[in-house]
Each structure stands twice: as structure tokens, then as C-alpha cells.
Amino acid sequence: MKFVLSRMHPLACLTYLTAVLIMIALSRHPWILGTQLICLLGIDLFYGRKVRTLFLAAGMILAAAICNGWFVQRGMTVLFTAAGRQISLEALLYGANAGILLVNVCLLFSLLNRCFHKEHWVYLFGTVFPHLGVVFSMALGLIPKYRRQAEDMMHARKNLCEESAIRRVLTVTSMELTWVFESSMDQLDSMNARGYGVGSRSHFHLFHFGRKDGIYLTIVLLLFGVNLYGYWKFYSDFYFYPVIQWSGLETIDMLFIAAAGLQILFPAFFYFMENFDPMK
Numbered sequence: 001m002k003f004v005l006s007r008m009h010p011l012a013c014l015t016y017l018t019a020v021l022i023m024i025a026l027s028r029h030p031w032i033l034g035t036q037l038i039c040l041l042g043i044d045l046f047y048g049r050k051v052r053t054l055f056l057a058a059g060m061i062l063a064a065a066i067c068n069g070w071f072v073q074r075g076m077t078v079l080f081t082a083a084g085r086q087i088s089l090e091a092l093l094y095g096a097n098a099g100i101l102l103v104n105v106c107l108l109f110s111l112l113n114r115c116f117h118k119e120h121w122v123y124l125f126g127t128v129f130p131h132l133g134v135v136f137s138m139a140l141g142l143i144p145k146y147r148r149q150a151e152d153m154m155h156a157r158k159n160l161c162e163e164s165a166i167r168r169v170l171t172v173t174s175m176e177l178t179w180v181f182e183s184s185m186d187q188l189d190s191m192n193a194r195g196y197g198v199g200s201r202s203h204f205h206l207f208h209f210g211r212k213d214g215i216y217l218t219i220v221l222l223l224f225g226v227n228l229y230g231y232w233k234f235y236s237d238f239y240f241y242p243v244i245q246w247s248g249l250e251t252i253d254m255l256f257i258a259a260a261g262l263q264i265l266f267p268a269f270f271y272f273m274e275n276f277d278p279m280k
Helices: 002-007 009-024 030-048 052-070 089-115 117-123 130-160 165-193 211-235 251-275
Strands: 078-082 085-088
Touching: 002 089, 009 030, 009 089, 009 117, 009 211, 030 089, 030 211, 030 251, 052 085, 052 089, 078 089, 085 089, 089 117, 130 165, 130 251, 211 251
Parallel strands: none
Antiparallel strands: 078 085
């Protein structure tokens, strides 16, 4: 999955990620959100292979369900009463649904951070919006850079000095701020020496929009159109209050559930097709 998206042309890759983000933001139906959650968790486990992601996702969904069930006094199916507040099934399920939406967004941005790098942003926006492209790519790179530097300083300080945790955090914060200012000045001098801001400037890249990229982009747009039509026609309204309006699972629902999963997983299918060797 990672290798397909990394090799994909930046335009096709960004279109794929944007289309998935739009569908995640629009979706409210539990079937569609559940399908997106399963697919994104599968991608995250396949790439990162960290089982703790499952526990973090379950914790976020459970926390959202409990908070919504506690603070929202709506719903006809009252399960129990706690501290004078009625906890309803509808409020708990609505909170869990919102928690799934939040987890899906976090997983998608985690995927974006892995496969869409600074050079992609510079390539896409550097020609049309040169200043915006540089600033945006720098901002995306500086936050992880400063975080890693702070972790290294914290680890070194912990091994070298016997001090309280509060004093260590304050000292590392002061050291980090000093390092940030010095690093920024060095980067500014380096950019001035290389001619940034003086006339037009070209940049080197290895991206080429080929036949495969055209196929990827076409499939992305087709699946996005199918899922957008399904949302507009069938899944734009789903009511939890006052009683959940739950209809049976029909053939048309299975088709759109498959389309929602395929929209997220289709780069993985291309990955397995490219690496499948029947002689092995």
C-alpha cells in the first residue's frame, strides 16, 4: 500500500487522499463508517504492524460513546440511570459513531504523513504558488524535526543529570527554544545563499505522469463518484434520535459498502497485482 502510493504521481496520490477524506467527512451511516474503519485499520496494521493502534482506536470510540451518553439526554431507549442522568442506547451509539468518524480521520492523516512527503507538496504547489509551497512543505517538516530533537534532548538530560521531571522539562524547553532560533537562522542564511526569493526559481524532480498514474487517477475519480452518488441517494440521512431508524441490509447496500471499501483499498490491490508471481 505504502509503495503504491509513494510511487504514484503526486496529483493522483493527493486526489486519492482528498477523495477518501471527503467521503469520511460526509459519511454518517454506521455501515459506511464501519467499512471505512476496517479498511483503514487494515492498512495501518499492514504498514505499521502495531497492534496498539487497535487499542487506541477502541479507546477513542469508547470515550466518545461514554461522553455523548453522559452529556446528551436524548433517546427513547433508556438503559440505566447514573447520578440522576438517563443513559440511552441511542446516545451511546451516536457517540460511538462520532468516535469512529474521528478515528477514521486520524488514520487517514497518518497514511498521508507516511506516503505524501515535502517534495510532493513542493512539486504540486511550487510552480503555481511558490511561496505557499515552500512554507507549507517547511511547516510539515519542522514539527517532526523539532519533536525528535526534543526527545533526544530529554533522553540525554535524563541520563546525564539527576533532577526532577518538572525541572528536566523546563530545562529541555529552554534548550529547545534556543536550538529552534539558531536552526531557523541557519536555514534562512542557507535559503538566501541558494537564491530563494530572488526572481523565478526552478526545482528538480523525478515525477512523471505515466500510463499507470492515469489509470490510478481514473479509478479514484470513478470510485469517488460512485460513493458520492450513494451518499447523496441513500446514506445522507441516518437518524439516531429519538429512535434509531435501522433498515434491513439489501443488495444495493452491499454494493455501496463494497464500493466504500474498494475506494480505500484499491492501491493495495494494485500492490498485490504488481508483486504477484504465480511461479513462486
